[in-house]
Amino acid sequence: MSTFKHIGKDFIPHDVVAKVTGTAKYAEDFRADGMVFCKLLTSPMPHARVKNIDAAEALKMEGVLGMITADDIPAGPPGFAPSLTREPMYVGEPILAVAALSEQAAEDAIERIKIDYEPLPFTFDPLESLFPGGKDARGDGFNTGTLAGLPPGKIKWTAADFARVKTGDELPMGKPAEEWNYGDVEAQFKQCKVVYEERFVTASLAHHSMEPRTCMAYWQNGKCFVHASLQSQSFALPPLAQMLGVKPEEVVLIAEYCGGGFGSKGSAYPSMVIPAYMSKKLGKPVMMRISRAEEYYLGSARNAFQGNIKIGFDASGKLLAADVYVVQDSGAHISFWDYRAFGDALALVYQPKAMRWRGVPIFCNAPTRTAQRGPGQNQLACIMEPLVDRAARELKLDRVEIRKRNNPVNGSLAGGDEGKRGPVTSAYIKEALDKGRARFNWDERKKKSGQKNGPRVTGIGVGQAFHPAGFAGFDGLLCLKPDGKLHIHTGVGNLGTFSHSGTARIAAEVLKVDWENCVIERGDSRKNLPWNIGQFGSNTSYTMTRTNFVAAQDMLAKLKEIAAQDLGGKPDDYDVDGAKVFVKANPSKSLSYGDAAKRAIALGGRFDGHELPKDINPMTQASATALAGQGLIGVAKDNLPWSGQPAAFAACFIEIELDLETGMHRIVDLVSVADCGTVIHPMGLATQIKGGAVQGVGMATLERLVFDPQNGLPANVGFHQQKPPSYLDLPTEMFTDAVDKADPSNPVGAKGVGEPLLGASASALLCAISDAMGGHVFNRTPVLPDMIVNQMAGRPQPRKPLSINTQ
């Protein structure tokens, strides 16, 4: 490790100063000459058909420029959220947009538009839609479907399925949409010392990005310029172009800064093309500011679950068998596959000897949902970890030990389906637990468990979580210019992790370039960016270290070739350092990087980008071609060997004081530890770990979407009503650590980090609450103060075990 020049060392990313000075430009900070504003008219009903739109009076109003409806924007694939619709399926779904010289004029015009709605049946409970003859959320006949692998369809269970159970208390478990199993589940359950079967609910919660998804767009010289709030850059461009009905090269996408996404801005989303279509119609730049309330409608939320979990442990605490059924409330349109990830994560993190998973996603009349930091895996952590504690309590085992007894190690199998299970590239969750245990002083501190101080009781909790942590097969692109500067082109987004720079430093590492001589090119599709995956799924650290590594290897080989041509000998005789390529045996014989770049331009061909590898993506081809002749080009597709599932893990330890009279808790101490392979950027990692922990506190105890089941109205569309954690919900100081063991499948040992950090803290906090209550498990997120007060007072809970979308 000590031989690294950049990896594992702190640095100041180039965009930090812009962020603290206010010069960082987010979508709403851009202006264009002649820019006008548009506003959305959104549905007041959870499900309706728009029979007629009368905008005659509105369009005559002063300053009003025009209107677009669903007729002006081509519909997407069946089941997917449209930009504008004639069949709104949730309160807040956009129906039309009006543009005017000022935003107020647009709002005034919208108030004058008369719409005839035909109210349609709606539902907020998947079990209602699964019931034979029960109401469905959509009028197109679909009640199920997922982003990939499960086309839109219809699933109804039988009356007999429902007759078997007590409604609201037990899950009927009819035919699933998907299922898998491995091992002999029934036989393993028979071997168990303890078996638990529980119903559970995990609530939906908003992504709560601080920047609402405002967008500004205009057309110029046949191209559409889009200033958007996106987590991703290159990856979002082709789908955006498709939604705009143009070729990717006809879109200029500027997404240099993004005010938070957490999964909700991973790729192009339907609302962002509204200003572009409006602009095309008016011939003027259009700004569509999204309000905070609208962000609750358009901004996505985590998929909610109703489920049944049955698990069994032997006397040693080994999980022998698991049988889970997940019913996913997917919102109104096609959503992410959280329900699959729930099962996959259980199979990996706890390594049961036999397991069956069943799942079905069902549409409800709630706003569109999508992946949210650890989609599925973190719901699993919240439900499973407190049950592991219950087993530890009953079997009289240490809670860290029982986790380690089940945890995967290097090469353990991931995935669920028999025959499709494959090894993880590395797993150091046991090491993360050990590191946290020492740092937290678990063995001493757990003795405080249950100590009373007036109405306040101490609770100690440990939690853990997992997320897949990387992809392969994308492109790297570098240009070394005659002034000796290394331009690192990266198509990754700017989610605020600073990994656009952290991963770029791998190129600087390979080529031994000082960081001051590196220029990061990113954030604007005109900057000749390579084809890269989006900044989601905890993948950037893994995927983008690989792309920058292969591009740097390509450049390194070319540097040595050029030096050998000019100075004699073979390429292998050369090495690089100090911005020079030199003869190993005689370092004084050298060529500066600047001179090598000049020679590359003179040589042309593959040296300066006039000839390119055949296997790179067309986007990278175009970008490299635009750079051709400007310097020495390093460009390659990541063809490095890739087998196994990169896996990120996290462990978290929390001490709380729980006030049994009010149900409120205070976090006294929090230690979170990441297993993310080699640490690339220590400060960046520490802030990611803490940020994930903060969001976990929100998921476990604060945030959830609530709807009025009678009228289908959302009850909480503001920060005060659905409060994310603030400074005062956290301890005064937070502590982090990392295992820092290299993943063997990555050239620098890196793997992803972001998502399990949330699930680890959320589950640790739930376990701490359970601990303070003497082991009571709620099987529900979030755990709210009234639930705690009711439980301690021996009163029944107002919610049935499977109540969903309720307060």
Next chain:
Amino acid sequence: MSQPTATDAAPERAPGFSRREFIKRVIASGATVSAAAYLYGGLTGCGRKGRAAGGVERLISLSVNGQVRRVDVLPNETLAMTLRYKLGLTGTKLGCDRGECGACTVVIDDIAYNSCSTLTHTVRTRKVLTIEGLASASGELHPVQKAFVAELAPQCGFCTPGQVMSAVALLKHNPKPTRDQARLAMSGNLCRCGAYDNYLNGVMRAAAEGGAA
């Protein structure tokens, strides 16, 4: 309509005679910033112009970042909108527009305010300081900004200007806060990335290094 071109709200570069330079001179010569509306292509913002319910714009003088800025303001216009859409100061962010998140925090007479919930007319006799007014004329960052850089305080950065301004106001009144005092003073600023601990590290570093400057 002329061909649109994307520009920053306050364009930095233009051949010969920059817009910023021009605007500065307009301001210096006592002319009104109404000219900016022309320059920004009729960007009278999101207010209603000359409409009955909102009344009419009135020309007032504001003290913003040590400069007198003459600007036409509607009776119901918030300071955040005036700053962002009439004065080109887009560093002040709008996260909720209803006083819940703190992203729009500015300092008025040394006190932190939500500019989304402050009517521009109410600050006519007061000194407004925004994120753009913190660095010195030579570009040297304010101690709070320096500390936030050193502690890698921001993540996505959208709430950062508000966090900086809350910290600046805190240190004006309490140059050596305890960590708990700082936490309380900053608690009106939400950060979804969860960078609170790093922001607090930044506040404490700024305090230690004389952040009240």
